[in-house]
Amino acid sequence: MKIFTTIGEIRAASREARRAGKRLGLVPTMGALHEGHLSLIRAAKESCQVVTASIFVNPTQFGPNEDLARYPRPFERDRELLEKEGVDLLFAPAVEEMYPRGAVTWVTVEELSGKLDGGSRPGHFRGVTTVVAKLLHVVEPDAAFFGQKDAAQVAIIRRMVRDLNFPVEIVVCPIVRETDGLAMSSRNSYLDPQQRKHALVLQRSLMRVKQMAGEGEDEAAKLIAAAKEVMAGEPAVRLDYFEIVDPDSLDPITDVAKGALVAVAAYVGTTRLIDNVLLPG
Numbered sequence: 713m714k715i716f717t718t719i720g721e722i723r724a725a726s727r728e729a730r731r732a733g734k735r736l737g738l739v740p741t742m743g744a745l746h747e748g749h750l751s752l753i754r755a756a757k758e759s760c761q762v763v764t765a766s767i768f769v770n771p772t773q774f775g776p777n778e779d780l781a782r783y784p785r786p787f788e789r790d791r792e793l794l795e796k797e798g799v800d801l802l803f804a805p806a807v808e809e810m811y812p813r814g815a816v817t818w819v820t821v822e823e824l825s826g827k828l829d830g831g832s833r834p835g836h837f838r839g840v841t842t843v844v845a846k847l848l849h850v851v852e853p854d855a856a857f858f859g860q861k862d863a864a865q866v867a868i869i870r871r872m873v874r875d876l877n878f879p880v881e882i883v884v885c886p887i888v889r890e891t892d893g894l895a896m897s898s899r900n901s902y903l904d905p906q907q908r909k910h911a912l913v914l915q916r917s918l919m920r921v922k923q924m925a926g927e928g929e930d931e932a933a934k935l936i937a938a939a940k941e942v943m944a945g946e947p948a949v950r951l952d953y954f955e956i957v958d959p960d961s962l963d964p965i966t967d968v969a970k971g972a973l974v975a976v977a978a979y980v981g982t983t984r985l986i987d988n989v990l991l992p993g
Contacts, residue, residue: 713795715802719810719850722803726764726851729800734761738853740844743767744784744898745793748888752857753797755885764801764851765794771807773839784901803851810846819845821868821875827962828864828975829986832952840865841872848878855881859888861895863973863988867962887987889915895987902983906948911980913946914987917954921974925991930969932956943978952977952984959990969993 716722729736737760739752756763767790774780787804794802818838824830825837848856858866866884873882888896893915894908903911917939924935936954943951957964959973971993977986 713791713799713802715791715804717803717805717809719805722764722801723850723852725801726853729762730852730854735855736760736851736853737763738847738851738856739763739765739799740847740856740858741765741767741790742769742783742898743790744786744901745790746888746896746898746900748859748861748896750793750797751888752859752885753794753799755883756855756857757798759883760855762800763798764803764853765799766803766805766847766851768803768805768810768843768847770810770839770843772811772842773836775833775835778833779899779902784898803847810843818842819872819876821872824864824868824871824962828953828955828957829977830864830868832977832984837865837868841868844869845872845876845878848873848880853880855883857883857885859886860884860990861887861897861986861988863959863975863990864962867960870960893919895985897985899983899985903980907980907983910946910948911985913943913949914976914978914985917942917976918974918987918989921956922989922991925968930967932964932966932968932972935968935974939974939976943976948980950979952979 737756739756741749769783771780819841820838821841830837870882894911920942921935921939939954954976956972956974968991972991975988
């Protein structure tokens with residue numbers, strides 16, 4: 713695995729792969745890798761001859777009172793995991809490399825960026841879309857791989873790619889869960905054993921909705937009410953939002969008969985976790 717820290721280096725390596733006629737895949741990460749990230753690497757390996765991973769803790773997607781300073785950065789461990797998975801190229805730039813001094817340009821997906829997590833974390837998705845646009849521009853992959861856990865991010869990146877005519881396929885891979893059902897997240901490492909148990913209420917609320925929908929309940933308001941009842945049974949967890957929306961527009965829907973994204977965010981202690989499930993149409 714070759715490791716690059718500058719845009720010039722990774723761009724040259726990527727273009728060399730493309731000139732050789734190889735399909736190039738990109739897996740953007742912020743490091744602190746877990747099995748969810750590795751599943752994206754494996755999906756990329758299946759369909760691409762050359763796989764690039766990036767590790768960059770992007771400061772512009774963190775709010776002023778969020779966890780940028782304490783976000784885990786186990787680079788050596790991450791490097792070993794990526795090497796073991798057979799990643800070909802690793803791009804690990806410094807902040808100054810991605811955001812040159814005086815940079816004032818942003819990529820913003822209007823309307824969508826204020827929904828779900830964007831409503832709770834103002835400016836978050838502006839930071840996400842700006843850095844993803846930069847990575848797509850620098851690496852020029854044929855395909856980029858993202859996890860379904862970040863469902864709002866997926867919808868927003870898809871819209872950005874469509875609107876700005878990026879020549880890249882966005883591949884979305886299923887949520888990877890711990891054996892007890894908790895969605896894998898780098899932030900799970902913040903949870904103590906008791907909080908870890910409390911956090912399972914997120915998935916229980918989603919499973920309640922899935923069960924009810926499977927039994928024929930199509931009314932979103934009733935499904936949300938049932939989910940909030942489940943969440944209220946775990947008073948140590950503070951609900952941020954529980955919404956049922958269109959998976960592409962992220963607009964609330966009243967009827968799930970044609971399919972829906974069911975999304976939840978909540979605080980377990982000071983740790984904010986998200987999870988979701990897709991209901992089939």
